[in-house]
Amino acid sequence: MKIFIGFVLWCVLFLLCWPLAVLALVLFPLVWLLLLPFRLLFVVVEAVFGLIKGILCLPGRLLGSKSKA
Numbered sequence: 001m002k003i004f005i006g007f008v009l010w011c012v013l014f015l016l017c018w019p020l021a022v023l024a025l026v027l028f029p030l031v032w033l034l035l036l037p038f039r040l041l042f043v044v045v046e047a048v049f050g051l052i053k054g055i056l057c058l059p060g061r062l063l064g065s066k067s068k069a
Contacts, residue, residue, distance in 0.1 A: 014021035 010021060010024070013024070
């Protein structure tokens with residue numbers, strides 16, 4: 001549904017101002033490529049925090065703590 005709404009909005013933009021719509025169509029892949037390293041960094045940082053949480057919660061899990069985090 002998001003893709004359909006985005007397509008309809010792009011069509012409206014194309015009807016109102018076609019140079020801006022074409023520019024958006026050309027720049028979207030470039031912006032996506034520029035943001036890709038930040039997305040990968042977010043995944044790595046999230047995994048590291050999950051690992052740290054697992055290590056810190058391990059003694060409680062081994063001792064049989066009933067809390068659910």
